[in-house]
Amino acid sequence: MLMEKVAEILAEASAEAVEPRFRALAAGEVLEKAPGEIVTVADREAEVIISRRLRELLPVPVVGEEAVAADPSLARALSTEPACWLVDPVDGTANFVAGRPDFAVMASLVRAGRTVASWIYQPVDGVCYSAELGAGAWRDGQRIVRQPAAPEPATWRGSVKSRFLDPVLHHRLQTNARVFGEVSAGRRSAGMEYPQLADGRQEFILYWRTLPWDHAPGSLLVTEAGGVSARLDGSEYRPEPPGGLDGLLVACDPAVWDRTQEILLGAAVH
Numbered sequence: 001m002l003m004e005k006v007a008e009i010l011a012e013a014s015a016e017a018v019e020p021r022f023r024a025l026a027a028g029e030v031l032e033k034a035p036g037e038i039v040t041v042a043d044r045e046a047e048v049i050i051s052r053r054l055r056e057l058l059p060v061p062v063v064g065e066e067a068v069a070a071d072p073s074l075a076r077a078l079s080t081e082p083a084c085w086l087v088d089p090v091d092g093t094a095n096f097v098a099g100r101p102d103f104a105v106m107a108s109l110v111r112a113g114r115t116v117a118s119w120i121y122q123p124v125d126g127v128c129y130s131a132e133l134g135a136g137a138w139r140d141g142q143r144i145v146r147q148p149a150a151p152e153p154a155t156w157r158g159s160v161k162s163r164f165l166d167p168v169l170h171h172r173l174q175t176n177a178r179v180f181g182e183v184s185a186g187r188r189s190a191g192m193e194y195p196q197l198a199d200g201r202q203e204f205i206l207y208w209r210t211l212p213w214d215h216a217p218g219s220l221l222v223t224e225a226g227g228v229s230a231r232l233d234g235s236e237y238r239p240e241p242p243g244g245l246d247g248l249l250v251a252c253d254p255a256v257w258d259r260t261q262e263i264l265l266g267a268a269v270h
Contacts, residue, residue, distance in 0.1 A: 002057070002058075002109075002117065003117065003119075003130055003132060005057055006054070006057070006107055006109075006117070006119050006130075007119055007121065007128045007130060009049075009050055009053045009054065009057070009107075010050065010105045010106075010107060010119055010121040010128070011105075011121055011123075011126075011128065012049075013046045013049040013050045013053070013089070013105065014046065014105045014121060014123045015123075016045075016046075016049060017042055017045040017046040017049060017089075018042045018046050018089070018090060018096075018105060018123060019123050021040065021041070021042045022096065022099070022123070022124075023099045025040060025041075025042075025097065029041045029042075030097055033066075033069050034069070037069075038093055038094060038097060039066060039069070039093060040090065040093060040096065040097060042089075042090055042096070043065075043066055043089045043090045043093060044066050044089070046089035046090060046105065047064045047065070047066045047067065047087055047089035050064075050087050050089060050105075050107065051064055051067070051085070051087055054085045054087070054107065055085075058083070058085070058109070060081065060082075060083045060084050060085060061074070061077040061081050061084040061085070062084065062085045062086075062087055063075055063077050063078055063084050063085065063086050063087070063212070063213070064086075064087040064088075064089065064213070065087065065088050065089065065211070065213045066089065068242070072241075072242070075212070075241035075242060076241060078110060078113070078212060078239055078240055078241050079113065079240060079241060082111065082112060083109065083110065083111045083112075084109075084110050085107060085108070085109060085110075086106075086107060086108040086109075086110060086115075086212055086213045086216050086217075086239060087106070087107050087213060088104075088105070088106040088107070088191070088213035088214060088217075089105060090103055090104075090105065091103060091104045091105070091106050091189050091190055091191040091213075091214060092104060092187070092188055092189025092190075092191060092192065094188055095187075095188050095189055101124035101125075102187045102188060102189045102192045103122075103123070103124075103189055103191070103192070104120050104121060104122050104123070104189060104190075104191025104192060105120075105121045105123060105191075106118070106119065106120050106121070106190075106191050106213065106217045107119045107217065108213075108216040108217045108220070108239070110216065110239055113238050113239075113240075114133065114238055115133065115216040115217075115219065115220045115238075115239055116132070116133040116220075117130070117131065117132045117133065117220070118130065118131050118216060118217035118218075118219075118220040118221060119217060120191045120194065120195060120217050120218065120221065122191065122192065122195070127139065127140055127195075128140055129144075129194075129195050129198070129221055130221075131217075131220040131221040131223075131224040131225075132224070133220065133224070134224075135224070136224050136225075137198055137220075137221050137222075137224035137225040139195070139198075139199070144198050144199065144221075144224075144225045145225060145226055146197075146198055146199075146200060146222075146225040146226040146227055146252050146253070147200065147226075148226075148252070148253045148255065148256075149203045149252050149253060149255075149256050151255070153179050153180055153181075153259060153260075153263060154179065154180065154181050155181050156180050156181055156182075156203040156204065156256065156260075157180070157181055157182040157183075157184075157201070157202045157203055158177070158180055158182070158183050158184075158202060158203055158204040158205060158206070158260070159183065159184050159185065159186040159187075159193060159202065159204075159205045159206070160173050160174070160177055160183055160185070160186075160205075160206045160264070161185070161186050161205070161206060161207045161208060161209075162174070162185065162208075163208075163209075164208045164209040164246075165208050173206070173264055173265075176263055176264050176265075177263075177264060179263055180263075186205065190207075190214040190215060190217075190218050191217070191218065193205055193218070194217070194218025194219070194221055194222055194250070195218070195221065197218075197222055197227065197250060197251075197252055198218075198221050198222050198225040198227065200252075202252075203251065203252050203256050203260075204249065204250065204251040204252070204256055204257070204260045205249075205250045205251075206247075206248075206249050206250075206260075206264060207247070207248040207249075207250070208246050208247055208248075209246060210237075210244075210245065210246065210247070210248045211242055212239035212240060212241070212242070215229075215237065215239065215248060216239040218250070219237045219248075219250065222250055222252075226252070226253060227250065227251055227252045227253060227257075228249075228250065228251050228253065228254050228256075228257040229248065229249075229250045230248070230249060230250075230257065231245055231247060231248060231249075232247040232248070232249055232261065232265060234261075249261055249264075
């Protein structure tokens with residue numbers, strides 16, 4: 001019941017606060033919340049709706065992206081509370097503002113520092129991805145099981161998210177990535193990128209900045225579909241407050257994770 005109810009909450013909040021403003025944002029409805037970071041009234045209104053309804057469903061703290069922007073101390077709940085909700089009301093805000101369809105509405109449930117359930121709703125396509133720890137990954141109720149990739153890296157498709165990389169590491173990654181079949185800069189929305197990997201449209205993604213509301217939903221989706229989401233030293237990804245570890249490599253299967261880490265970064269990364 002929980003899985004279905006949260007999916008309904010995301011879709012209904014999107015229909016109320018997000019979709020009516022897609023390609024229809026008025027003057028003054030787009031603001032800068034930090035240098036280079038924008039927020040819209042759709043983000044803020046959707047987060048209020050989602051947070052209220054999630055608390056009604058399960059009364060634990062909500063760590064929402066926009067609430068944390070106003071009060072960073074709220075993120076401590078991820079490490080101090082037995083359980084909390086994570087909410088990203090519009091993942092891919094820059095795409096949303098630009099009128100591009102690559103954005104999603106996302107939520108996760110975290111218990112004892114681990115993501116135990118997650119939801120990614122893609123409003124333009126009306127598609128919902130969900131995952132439950134130990135129970136599998138789903139796309140609109142259909143089970144997702146990711147098949148292992150072909151063994152040759154030259155056939156693999158991936159993304160290297162380079163926005164927050166220092167110039168030296170950026171150059172190193174771009175040079176090493178030439179052995180792969182196709183490497184893109186991604187779609188500027190984790191809520192679009194993780195499902196691509198789970199669905200079989202991509203083999204790996206390398207992220208640097210790992211804000212918890214961006215990565216908890218997709219990481220669980222990918223791992224429950226048979227993939228791997230791990231820090232660059234191989235340790236398991238767990239959502240934590242902003243300002244912690246950087247770097248996350250996500251792959252469709254363990255062999256691809258190992259080989260991609262070796263090619264891009266070398267075995268000595270710590």
